[in-house]
Amino acid sequence: MLIRNEIADDLPAIRAVVTEAMKMLAQSTGTEAQIIDRLREDKALALSLVAEDDGRVVGYLAASRARIGAHDGWGLIGPLAVLPSRHRQGIGSTLMAAAILRLRATFQGAVLVGDPGYYGRFGFRACPGLGVGSVPSEFVLALPFGAAEPRGEVIHHPAFGLKQQA
Template sequence: MHIRTEGPEEAAAISALTTRAFETAAQASGTEAQIIERLRAAGALTVSLVAEENGALIGHVAVSPVEIGGHHGWQGLGPISVTPERRRKGIGTALMRAALAEVRASHAPGVVLVGDPAFYGHFGFRRAPGLQLDGIPPEVLLALPFGPDLPQGALRFHPAFGLD
């Protein structure tokens, strides 16, 4: 397996992979592929990595800027996708580690996401009590600061996440 930055010709394959990966996910909105397409079209993908094996895409992770309490710099991770038949083989973990390394190297203050604390806790993510996002339970609103401070205030993801 090889992890690399997405290529310009891979948008359709990433959309198909993402749609397929989220078809059976318990927490899926059904708009994950469209979110990535809209982030790409807006030039708002800070990081977009694919996992490739034998010439086929088997995973993808997207990272985009967020606003917290009116401040910029933090990054939002997701969606992250792995093809159903390749789950539980370390692909998601490898994508997470690679994406976090790229964000850390960019000198961002940290990363936020909405997700399962049991899974994302393995990467250092924890609840951020001072963070708020309308309609999202606080127990799944997680942050990984690269410094001593947890983010405080209202979290706003890129408008691409506001699909109807």
């Protein structure tokens, strides 16, 4: 398996992987692929990684710039998606490890909304006073790369406010 930056030819496969993977999540809005497209259009992607196996995109991870309160320099990870037929093969973990390594070079930390049981293995944790809108605080997770403890509202790109079309 190869983890690499996306290329233009990957875009249809990225949309398909993200759409299929997100269908399995109750909290999915159905707009996740559109969110990535908007981030890409606005040049807001800090990372856009694909997992390729035998020439096929089987996983994807996006990260965009975020602010926590008044503090810039955070990378917001999401979505992380793996084809359902390829779950439990280490693809998501490999993408996450690559993303953390790359984000450490330019960001003061990473933040995401997700399952603490899964993301805790990478060092992500809930931090007192860290929030994203009405998301329960136990699902707003941060991985500071230094001593600074993040506090405040996570300010993300407007693309994350896309709503499902009726």
